[in-house]
Amino acid sequence: MVPTAEHLSMGGPRTLPRTANTKTIVSTGCHWHYATLMLIISDYPNKQSARTLWYHDHAIHHTAENAYFGQAGFYILHDPAEDELKLPSGSYDVPLALASKQYNSDGTLFDPASETVSLWGDVIHVNGQPWPYLKVEPRKYRFRVLNTAISRAFKLTLEDPSAKKVPFNVIAADTGLMSKPVPTDNLEISMAERWEIVVDFSAYAGKNVTMKNARDVQADEDYNSTDKVMRFVVGSSVSSTAGNGALPGSLRTVPFPPKKSGIDRSFKFGRTGGEWTVNGVTFADVNNRILAKPQRGAVEVWELENSSGGWSHPVHIHLVDFQILSRTGGKRSVLPYEREALKDVVLLGTNEKVTVIARYAPYDGVYMFHCHNLIHEDHDMMAAFNVTSLANFGYPETTKFIDPMEEKYRSKDINEYDDKHIDEKCAELESLEAYTEPEKVEQALVEYWANGGKGPSTLVTSTRPASSSSSSSSSATDAASSTTLQTSSTPPSIAAAGVASSPPTITSAPKATSTSTRRDDKKTSTSSTRRR
Numbered sequence: 001m002v003p004t005a006e007h008l009s010m011g012g013p014r015t016l017p018r019t020a021n022t023k024t025i026v027s028t029g030c031h032w033h034y035a036t037l038m039l040i041i042s043d044y045p046n047k048q049s050a051r052t053l054w055y056h057d058h059a060i061h062h063t064a065e066n067a068y069f070g071q072a073g074f075y076i077l078h079d080p081a082e083d084e085l086k087l088p089s090g091s092y093d094v095p096l097a098l099a100s101k102q103y104n105s106d107g108t109l110f111d112p113a114s115e116t117v118s119l120w121g122d123v124i125h126v127n128g129q130p131w132p133y134l135k136v137e138p139r140k141y142r143f144r145v146l147n148t149a150i151s152r153a154f155k156l157t158l159e160d161p162s163a164k165k166v167p168f169n170v171i172a173a174d175t176g177l178m179s180k181p182v183p184t185d186n187l188e189i190s191m192a193e194r195w196e197i198v199v200d201f202s203a204y205a206g207k208n209v210t211m212k213n214a215r216d217v218q219a220d221e222d223y224n225s226t227d228k229v230m231r232f233v234v235g236s237s238v239s240s241t242a243g244n245g246a247l248p249g250s251l252r253t254v255p256f257p258p259k260k261s262g263i264d265r266s267f268k269f270g271r272t273g274g275e276w277t278v279n280g281v282t283f284a285d286v287n288n289r290i291l292a293k294p295q296r297g298a299v300e301v302w303e304l305e306n307s308s309g310g311w312s313h314p315v316h317i318h319l320v321d322f323q324i325l326s327r328t329g330g331k332r333s334v335l336p337y338e339r340e341a342l343k344d345v346v347l348l349g350t351n352e353k354v355t356v357i358a359r360y361a362p363y364d365g366v367y368m369f370h371c372h373n374l375i376h377e378d379h380d381m382m383a384a385f386n387v388t389s390l391a392n393f394g395y396p397e398t399t400k401f402i403d404p405m406e407e408k409y410r411s412k413d414i415n416e417y418d419d420k421h422i423d424e425k426c427a428e429l430e431s432l433e434a435y436t437e438p439e440k441v442e443q444a445l446v447e448y449w450a451n452g453g454k455g456p457s458t459l460v461t462s463t464r465p466a467s468s469s470s471s472s473s474s475s476a477t478d479a480a481s482s483t484t485l486q487t488s489s490t491p492p493s494i495a496a497a498g499v500a501s502s503p504p505t506i507t508s509a510p511k512a513t514s515t516s517t518r519r520d521d522k523k524t525s526t527s528s529t530r531r532r
């Protein structure tokens, strides 16, 4: 049994204001119908625009192993505006959760629990299957690509049988649709990022299209077959032409934050004394781990710097949707599709410095930001920021999530899982009235800051008494897609794509990547297990 704590990685304004618990709230194997709870608690923050969210375990110091062993899944929101675009839908809208695993010689999964540096993995999974294939029709598909790997970033390409790159369009990111489709022939996706792409297979009827991963992605360690991801086996007939038209020239008006110059805060993601740190602080440093106190609703520019040498760090900021303004110091600039997107994760490549702008709203309270290499996060590259309250705004919430260590939010042992106890717990959660009217809160904050921050400006925690409850309905939610990917046990014919015709043989399995002893900075940047 390992401790778990849920986290809906939605980054958007409605992220749960939870900091990591230090005690078990539920244990693996318990009766925990996450999706059911979502639906029962109508006030769970589903009031976001259409987007591909995901949830994963977030128990302190156990996030990597729990997510790695499967406590992760898609959580997809739809909305009418997106439906009107007539994008590929239904069986032509396929979530693809990438991962990278390492197996023991007896076929069991290697346990990353004692890993402190990175778990690269040499076996690429998609939706839980190693190197699978998917039968597709010769038409357009929407793929919601999510990287659930705990340490590996991908740079994806699609190749036809002659190894020629297949072009595609990127249409959406972590927080939903981008401004417009961005054509590309490669896609960089680091851990926890979501990028949605539309691929047109119409020119490939009867052929295979293979999703490949580049070599030498950032500073990640390569193995024999980590350049292969999955294959699309394109059939010869199309059973429906719905959603198969030309992509719209514009997808939506993305709510980018108002422009602002200057840098409000800087954070260095580094390696200090054998620990992964943010500005030299680890999450275990309870008294110092709140590194910022943005005022509620304020727009801030944060500079994120990778100062750890030969590593990359996907930085995830809870609560907010941010825009990537600049990327300097490394080999890349802001990528073309990143320019059109609002994000909740951004990859800080080797030596890179990235600036992001966001409105710290609508909720106040303590939120985390951390590296989404989950090994780094567990050891202990995570910090917090406290969005300070503005009093007297008439917010409807009866509950202030200022202190996650408040007794009523503390982890508790749960032993009763019958309907009665579940109903009681749901009623208790519903009574918190959390997130009931985010639109009103957003509006009040925008007006407040549009007036230069004047008005009811006391930066204190509201002491407003509880208001009567107001109800609201949740948006439609989907459980993880039921789309099934086949394993490659009966591989399709393969032309000259340079891919083995059966699950590729691993000729260079990972050496002991587990390093229970912490290494110093110098050693980690020249790890002897590296391919390069």
Ligand SMILES: [Cu+2]
Pocket (backbone or CB within 6 Å): 276, 312, 313, 314, 371, 372, 373, 376, 377, 381
């Ligand atoms: Cu990291």
